[in-house]
Amino acid sequence: MFTDKRFHHYSLKSVPKDLLSGLIVGVIAIPLGMAFAIASGVKPEYGIYTTIVAGILISLFGGSKYQIGGPTGAFIPILFGIVMTYGYENLLIAGFMAGVILVLMGVFKLGSLIKYIPRPVTIGFTAGIAVTIFTGQIASFLGLEGIKKHEEFILNIKEIVVHLGSTNIFSILTAAICLATIIITPKIAPKVPGPLIGLVVSTAAASLFYPGQVATIGTAYGQIPSTLPALHLPELNMDIILELIRPAFIIAMLGGIESLLSAVVADGMTGSRHNSNKELVGQGIANMITPLFGGIPATGAIARTATNIKNGAVSPLSGIFHGIVVLLVLIFFAPYASFIPLASMAPILMVVAWNMSERKVFAHIFKTKSTDSLVLVVTFLLTVFVNLTVAVEVGLVMSAILFVKRMSDVMITAKALPNPQTNRAKVETGMVTDTHDCPQISIFNIEGPLFFGAALTFEETIMNTINYRPKILLLRMGRVPFMDTTGEANLASIVRHFSKNGIVLISGINPQPESVLKKTGLYEVVGDEHFFAHTGEAIQYALKEINQNKCLGCKHFAFRECKKLSGTEAKEGSRQKLTATF
Structure with a gap:
């Protein structure tokens, strides 16, 4: 018994203390036990x-x-x-x-x-x-x-x-x-x-x-x-x-x-x-x-x-x-x-x-x-x-049930774009408007656990938003701490649907969701080259994959590179030279 960790540093001097407390509690326990x-x-x-x-x-x-x-x-x-x-x-x-x-x-x-x-x-x-x-x-x-x-x-x-x-x-x-x-x-x-x-x-x-x-x-x-x-x-x-x-x-x-x-x-x-x-x-x-x-x-x-x-x-x-x-x-x-x-x-x-x-x-x-x-x-x-x-x-x-409801309410799936007003143009929600959005690249911030209580809303939000068929779908998953098989199934549905005519990119994925994707084989379907540690790397990759002819004349200017791709930067340079001549 005295090898028990609960008796570490126990000595004979402690016995009277245990005896007294045991006596008092024993006396208290008698009427309670009967009652x-x-x-x-x-x-x-x-x-x-x-x-x-x-x-x-x-x-x-x-x-x-x-x-x-x-x-x-x-x-x-x-x-x-x-x-x-x-x-x-x-x-x-x-x-x-x-x-x-x-x-x-x-x-x-x-x-x-x-x-x-x-x-x-x-x-x-x-x-x-x-x-x-x-x-x-x-x-x-x-x-x-x-x-x-x-x-x-x-x-x-x-x-x-x-x-x-x-x-x-x-x-x-x-x-x-x-x-x-x-x-x-x-x-x-x-x-x-x-x-x-x-x-x-x-x-x-x-x-x-x-x-x-x-x-x-x-x-x-x-x-x-x-x-x-x-x-x-x-x-x-x-x-x-x-x-x-x-x-x-x-x-x-x-x-x-x-x-x-x-x-x-x-x-x-x-x-x-x-x-x-x-x-x-x-x-x-x-x-x-x-x-x-x-x-x-x-x-x-x-x-x-x-x-x-x-x-x-x-x-x-x-x-x-x-x-x-x-x-x-x-x-x-x-x-x-x-x-x-x-x-x-x-x-x-x-x-x-x-x-x-x-x-x-x-x-x-x-x-x-x-x-x-x-x-x-x-x-x-x-x-x-x-x-x-x-x-x-x-x-x-x-x-x-109420916990699942609360967690599903916490789940955020929202379109995002770089904010030019911040250092390094941080990608934020609330930047997308009718006149400020990229027709070829859709970026989504995903925040919260992607589990059975939130997975369907996640899929519906993305599918309803990208019905105009952009070329690239970039999912920022750095704030998804957990994914279950239901969440993986809904993500797989998006990947299958979108990959027919475009490319799915994923940035910042955490170890647990990544492990789930690898176990189910979805990681290979998406392709290792389409996973990025940082969103900036994913955006640079996406800009190389888009149809740059469609960028000509675009006025959305979602990214810093858009002026150059749309030809606006060249036109502004020509105007500046013409003004200088006169």
């Missing part, structure tokens, strides 16, 4: 098992020095949906499959690709998850009875409205005590875990002043076992794999996104640098092994990772210690967890939802009133009213 499990539709102990097993494995095998792994709020809607649709056993199988997917993503070095998911998509579904979590805790906060849980947001809200008459004033009081404690504790003692203190204080209040008046973990789920469950291998077959591949993929994608976002936050706080592919492998291993102990899917937890750093963590040992702390608490204090009121768990998740909502970033993107705003709102609404899977799929597709 996340309950909100996901499973027993609270499964959240504890996840915190222990996944927390240790992610720190052992991950690629971040400070990452704390475990169950997170982001998973709640997707896990709850899987439990409702497929059942708890199949949730374990989906989690195991997601682990395999994450390992493969890391092995094939796809970690960097996850970073390219557009920010409006991640902010949109994160805010949507936050709303789902927050509203999902209203029933527990109010102590409503007879509530049936649904996947659909509208049906859950309807359940709350229908059962408002069963509101329990003692549940509200318990939840309010817990919420107030969570909010006040950081202001009085910043390093003391607010959620744990909130649980203790509200549980004590409920037990002492109105015992038996509120539902508890014990009355709802029974007593929490004080040991890890026996190892249980999932029963896999092709039918189950095919049935669960979609939810498994969503778990893997969400887990990958969350873990890498958390690792980036850790890097920003410490100046370290994580290994994204190794992090995915570590997350994958954890999610493959955790279900064998009954645990739910896990990922990097941003808030716990930040807490780990703030409390002096030095290495991944802090994450390992955090898992051991939770294990010891499970062994020695599990029976006492049965007395915790469900109303005390609600404020913890509500605060988590509030903190993860990214409300300021959401408002910032929304105010831009751009295509990003549209993606943000659509992803958010679909997350809340449909499900996370559809939201991410639609968000990504919308982002891709």
